[in-house]
Amino acid sequence: MEGTMRGICKMAPGEGAAYRTDLPIPQIGEGEVLMKVHASAICGTDLHIYGWNEWAAKRMRNFPIVFGHETAGEIVEIGKSVTGLRVGDRISVETHIPCNHCFQCGHDRRHICENMRIFGVTEPGAFAEYAPVPAECAVRLRDGIPYEVGAMLEAMGAGVHGVEKAEVRDKTVLVSGCGPIGLMVVGACKAHGARRVIACDVLPEKLKLAEAMGADAAVNSAQTDIIQAVQRETGGAGADAAIDITGDGGAIVAGLRALRKGGRMVSVGLPNGEIPVNLTEDIIYREIQYTGVSGRQMFATWDDCMEILETPGFSLEPVMGERYPLEGFEDALAAIRGGAPGKMLLIP
Numbered sequence: 001m002e003g004t005m006r007g008i009c010k011m012a013p014g015e016g017a018a019y020r021t022d023l024p025i026p027q028i029g030e031g032e033v034l035m036k037v038h039a040s041a042i043c044g045t046d047l048h049i050y051g052w053n054e055w056a057a058k059r060m061r062n063f064p065i066v067f068g069h070e071t072a073g074e075i076v077e078i079g080k081s082v083t084g085l086r087v088g089d090r091i092s093v094e095t096h097i098p099c100n101h102c103f104q105c106g107h108d109r110r111h112i113c114e115n116m117r118i119f120g121v122t123e124p125g126a127f128a129e130y131a132p133v134p135a136e137c138a139v140r141l142r143d144g145i146p147y148e149v150g151a152m153l154e155a156m157g158a159g160v161h162g163v164e165k166a167e168v169r170d171k172t173v174l175v176s177g178c179g180p181i182g183l184m185v186v187g188a189c190k191a192h193g194a195r196r197v198i199a200c201d202v203l204p205e206k207l208k209l210a211e212a213m214g215a216d217a218a219v220n221s222a223q224t225d226i227i228q229a230v231q232r233e234t235g236g237a238g239a240d241a242a243i244d245i246t247g248d249g250g251a252i253v254a255g256l257r258a259l260r261k262g263g264r265m266v267s268v269g270l271p272n273g274e275i276p277v278n279l280t281e282d283i284i285y286r287e288i289q290y291t292g293v294s295g296r297q298m299f300a301t302w303d304d305c306m307e308i309l310e311t312p313g314f315s316l317e318p319v320m321g322e323r324y325p326l327e328g329f330e331d332a333l334a335a336i337r338g339g340a341p342g343k344m345l346l347i348p
Helices: 044-051 054-059 153-166 180-191 204-212 226-233 249-257 279-284 300-309 326-337
Strands: 004-010 018-024 032-041 070-078 090-093 130-134 138-140 172-176 196-201 217-220 239-244 259-267 289-292 320-325 343-347
Touching (some): 032 090, 044 326, 070 153, 090 130, 153 239, 172 180, 172 226, 180 196, 180 300, 226 249, 249 279
Parallel strands (some): 172 196, 239 259, 320 343
């Protein structure tokens, strides 16, 4: 496909990004498909890229580049070697682009590939009218899933992967952080059969959304000691599992200490640096199981997400924030920085 398109482009290292109306429509390779973007969601990673923090500076090398990775759209062109996909397919996109040759890829852990490339970070992304997508990363949307929901599945998958690792069925689960991913984790815990979900955050409006997503208790951790709150909610037993979305050191330590002996801690959120933990008292003596998750399992977690969407009573509507046109992306970023609840969506 020839011509130009509109998009949001990281022009060079440093703070900022530019809305452009003259970007060339991507020319796809043999193993890619061209997606007409119908909706994209804004992630914390996109704020890092815009603000140019250390994480972004270590990963981004090719400029100018369209960024954005949480997306859904329609295939309008197919590369020569692509099989199993066709023009007109409705898809979302797995962000991780694996090498398929390293040890991790060879052991069914492609989501933690040793030579990972990242759609919308190291490779061109989806804050535009069209995006080139590696065919192996295209995930067909089930019938009835709107594009706006499809654009949220990548982020939902990271949270659901944490729920899978926590093995929440019949457990009392503490979920720390009620941003979009945390809210989806609350709903996914209930869909996976958690007995009781305790959600915590520092913003009352986010705690209300957590209750809308099915939380049995919503605790303001700026006003209440979370360890004591969990003790009250569990009759002194402690939580069976804790899932941290915040990446905040204090929240992680509190989550560990809110667990019963033999409980399980799962970290989804990314800390900015090292966190001091008393391994002896908080983990070893109490036989706590602690694991992290990175993205989604390819592609079992995607299937899990789409099944959760079909669970009676589950809805992503409370998680959705405002819709913005591409040219309004600065307003969307400002809303996120201002603490507006929900996932902000860009509609080309």
